[in-house]
Amino acid sequence: MEHQQSKSFPISHVIGFVVSLVLTFAAAGITLKTNLSFKVIMWIIGSLAVIQAGMQLFMFMHLREGEDGKTNLVNMIYAVFMVIVIVVGSIWVLTSGHAAH
Amino acid sequence: MKAKITMEVTIMSIKWDEFFITGDPLILGSQIAIVLTMIGAVAGITYLKKWKYLWTEWLTTVDHKKIGMMYIISAVLMFFRGGMDGLLMKAQTAQPEMGFLDSQHYNEIFTTHGVIMILFMAMPFLIGLMNVVIPLQIGARDVAFPQLNALSFWLFFSGAMLFNISFVIGGSPDAGWTSYFPLAGKEFSPGIGNNFYAVALQIAGIGTLMTGINFIVTILKMRTKGMTLMKMPMFTWTTFVTSILIVAAFPIFTVALALMTFDRLYGTHFFTVSGGGMDMLWANLFWLWGHPEVYIVALPAFGIFSEVISTFSRKSLFGYKSMVFSILGIALLSMVVWVHHFYTMGSGPAVNSFFSITTMAIAIPTGVKMFNWLFTMRKGRIKISSAMLWALAFVPCFVIGGVTGVMLAMGAADYQYHNTLFLVAHFHYVLIPGVVFAVFAGLYYWWPKMFGFMLNEKIGKWHFWLFVIGFNVTFMPMFFLGLNGAVRRAYTYSAESGFAPLFMLSAIGSIILAAGFAVFCYNIYWSIRYADRNISSDPWDARTLEWSTASPVQFYNFAKLQEVKSLDPFWHMKKKNEGLTLYDSEIEEIHMPSNSWLPIYMGVIFGIAGFLLVFEWHIAAALAAIGIFAGLIIRSFDYNEGFHVKKDEIHRIENAWRKTEGEVHDHVS
Numbered sequence: 222m223e224h225q226q227s228k229s230f231p232i233s234h235v236i237g238f239v240v241s242l243v244l245t246f247a248a249a250g251i252t253l254k255t256n257l258s259f260k261v262i263m264w265i266i267g268s269l270a271v272i273q274a275g276m277q278l279f280m281f282m283h284l285r286e287g288e289d290g291k292t293n294l295v296n297m298i299y300a301v302f303m304v305i306v307i308v309v310g311s312i313w314v315l316t317s318g319h320a321a322h
Numbered sequence: 323m324k325a326k327i328t329m330e331v332t333i334m335s336i337k338w339d340e341f342f343i344t345g346d347p348l349i350l351g352s353q354i355a356i357v358l359t360m361i362g363a364v365a366g367i368t369y370l371k372k373w374k375y376l377w378t379e380w381l382t383t384v385d386h387k388k389i390g391m392m393y394i395i396s397a398v399l400m401f402f403r404g405g406m407d408g409l410l411m412k413a414q415t416a417q418p419e420m421g422f423l424d425s426q427h428y429n430e431i432f433t434t435h436g437v438i439m440i441l442f443m444a445m446p447f448l449i450g451l452m453n454v455v456i457p458l459q460i461g462a463r464d465v466a467f468p469q470l471n472a473l474s475f476w477l478f479f480s481g482a483m484l485f486n487i488s489f490v491i492g493g494s495p496d497a498g499w500t501s502y503f504p505l506a507g508k509e510f511s512p513g514i515g516n517n518f519y520a521v522a523l524q525i526a527g528i529g530t531l532m533t534g535i536n537f538i539v540t541i542l543k544m545r546t547k548g549m550t551l552m553k554m555p556m557f558t559w560t561t562f563v564t565s566i567l568i569v570a571a572f573p574i575f576t577v578a579l580a581l582m583t584f585d586r587l588y589g590t591h592f593f594t595v596s597g598g599g600m601d602m603l604w605a606n607l608f609w610l611w612g613h614p615e616v617y618i619v620a621l622p623a624f625g626i627f628s629e630v631i632s633t634f635s636r637k638s639l640f641g642y643k644s645m646v647f648s649i650l651g652i653a654l655l656s657m658v659v660w661v662h663h664f665y666t667m668g669s670g671p672a673v674n675s676f677f678s679i680t681t682m683a684i685a686i687p688t689g690v691k692m693f694n695w696l697f698t699m700r701k702g703r704i705k706i707s708s709a710m711l712w713a714l715a716f717v718p719c720f721v722i723g724g725v726t727g728v729m730l731a732m733g734a735a736d737y738q739y740h741n742t743l744f745l746v747a748h749f750h751y752v753l754i755p756g757v758v759f760a761v762f763a764g765l766y767y768w769w770p771k772m773f774g775f776m777l778n779e780k781i782g783k784w785h786f787w788l789f790v791i792g793f794n795v796t797f798m799p800m801f802f803l804g805l806n807g808a809v810r811r812a813y814t815y816s817a818e819s820g821f822a823p824l825f826m827l828s829a830i831g832s833i834i835l836a837a838g839f840a841v842f843c844y845n846i847y848w849s850i851r852y853a854d855r856n857i858s859s860d861p862w863d864a865r866t867l868e869w870s871t872a873s874p875v876q877f878y879n880f881a882k883l884q885e886v887k888s889l890d891p892f893w894h895m896k897k898k899n900e901g902l903t904l905y906d907s908e909i910e911e912i913h914m915p916s917n918s919w920l921p922i923y924m925g926v927i928f929g930i931a932g933f934l935l936v937f938e939w940h941i942a943a944a945l946a947a948i949g950i951f952a953g954l955i956i957r958s959f960d961y962n963e964g965f966h967v968k969k970d971e972i973h974r975i976e977n978a979w980r981k982t983e984g985e986v987h988d989h990v991s
Contacts, residue, residue: 310610315600315606318668318672
């Protein structure tokens with residue numbers, strides 16, 4: 222991995238950069254140029270942002286490199302799991318059913 | 323000018339009549355007893371000229387074994403305190419319409435009983451055993467961050483003491499160990515009792531969080547050569563997973579307590595009913611931490627039973643891999659079951675069904691572990707020692723707790739059980755066999771490793787039988803009381819309810835339970851005075867690395883770091899007679915960390931700042947907090963690199979214990 226990093230053409234960086242641009246312009250285009258409802262737009266650009274953040278972690282942030290690559294990945298997945306449980310779980314529990322009233 | 327005067331008035335307007343709790347004979351007695359004990363302790367230490375010894379050998383130590391022992395001593399003291407609370411409750415409910423305690427006093431007692439037993443008894447007892455055993459089991463010379471470890475202990479101790487003085491100074495918290503809002507808010511609990519809850523648990527919680535980090539790093543980075551993850555002893559595995567759970571769950575509690583502190587001290591509205599607050603958010607956050615917390619105390623206990631059962635069945639643990647995966651499964655599931663503590667909030671069928679299913683699913687990995695322990699015993703040469711007795715009694719008692727847990731897991735049925743003594747009986751059947759039996763088993767098992775002599779086996783059996791019988795007599799009737807409709811946290815009941823006979827039976831049980839604890843204390847006393855000091859460093863013929871070094875363990879743990887080739891490494895070393903002898907050429911200088919006064923200083927200053935914050939003396943608390951920052955700054959300029967143990971000294975220490983090994987009294991066969 223490190224060998225690839227230093228010697229060969231940084232193809233993953235270029236791909237990451239291009240994909241980031243595409244995702245960003247897609248978000249801007251959907252927001253500015255379409256007549257979708259506010260809610261739909263928020264969902265779409267929110268999803269695009271999460272996809273872009275995840276992709277950048279792999280393409281730019283050296284997530285899988287070095288001797289701790291695997292550990293980093295497991296830590297990230299675990300952290301995401303915890304965030305989903307705590308944030309999404311709490312919102313779901315406290316806003317559904319009778320708890321909403 | 324005017325503002326300044328008002329400020330001074332606020333500082334000086336201490337209501338001294340509210341500062342000390344007065345007017346209750348029980349509390350007056352305790353106040354006198356506390357003062358006399360403190361005078362006695364100070365006088366005794368001065369008379370015996372032990373101050374310097376205490377300071378250099380214990381208070382400033384960074385040795386994981388001594389820190390572990392201090393944790394265990396604190397836990398036994400807290401067990402006494404929490405147990406007294408329990409006995410008072412049982413005395414009050416022994417008969418209908420008793421006038422022994424009033425409702426306010428009863429509220430305070432069940433609150434402190436819960437907090438102390440979970441956070442200041444179960445946690446430190448297990449963390450104490452972890453501290454003593456884990457570095458030894460993985461063949462290391464200390465934990466990864468020895469000074470941080472000492473800081474963890476002193477913050478825990480500081481929080482525990484702050485919480486404990488609440489009943490003589492200022493008043494105890496009285497909103498239950500869960501301290502649900504809106505009851506625990508300023509509006510309904512205007513006294514300072516609940517400030518003690520918010521601040522003391524915060525301080526102790528910081529210590530626990532650092533312990534979690536410390537043990538994750540220790541276990542990942544400091545295992546001896548050859549010990550891969552799947553060759554770790556089971557207690558090390560459970561400690562590792564517990565540490566991950568601590569790091570995952572405790573920050574939630576930290577945040578919730580901080581918000582509670584803001585609500586109570588600075589008038590914010592996170593959990594209040596008025597001002598856009600959300601009272602059930604407290605319950606939600608509390609149990610997001612609180613349920614993993616149950617497994618934080620249960621998992622290391624499972625590890626202790628695994629070690630004890632394997633050693634005394636003289637077999638390696640059955641289904642090691644399935645054990646590891648079931649621990650991981652329990653840890654994962656434990657994060658997604660928290661709503662089962664408040665089904666009756668009424669979150670709707672989707673939420674309650676989801677959490678019913680996840681809760682019931684936890685029974686599967688737990689069942690796997692149960693069968694693994696039973697199969698470990700199958701065809702083993704079982705030796706019924708005191709430690710093994712606790713493990714044997716754990717199996718049926720814990721199954722009762724687990725099965726009633728599955729009953730409670732069903733959301734619809736829970737509407738019937740909720741807030742009754744059925745629930746109280748259930749969690750005592752989980753926590754007492756699952757944690758208390760385990761720490762007793764662990765204490766009998768590792769005592770010779772810690773102190774170089776054993777606890778008396780005969781007195782140990784008295785302790786065991788009284789405790790187990792007392793436990794069942796106390797809590798079994800509470801299942802039936804709960805099914806008949808007796809609610810928890812009620813300070814009395816009418817004669818017409820028909821609850822009286824079972825409540826009386828339960829009270830009698832609690833006396834037997836207390837007698838068991840008294841015998842345990844007597845056993846410690848007896849063994850310190852009379853037990854045989856000339857015992858082997860491996861009195862149980864055990865299997866893991868901690869038994870391959872001296873008892874009590876020399877301060878550097880191992881003269882040479884072992885190489886591990888399989889599970890149960892010490893067992894195989896003994897069978898093959900490999901690596902047991904130490905050659906002169908193998909002795910090298912050992913690098914050890916120096917003692918430090920900073921951890922105890924931080925504990926004291928956190929305690930002072932916390933105490934002032936509890937009384938809402940904000941300026942004084944802020945001044946004390948400067949001391950905390952001073953400690954942090956001093957620590958960052960601390961360049962002490964530790965010291966080296968010279969070869970001669972290692973030589974002398976190793977010769978002393980290895981020479982006596984040949985002529986010791988063997989207790990096992």
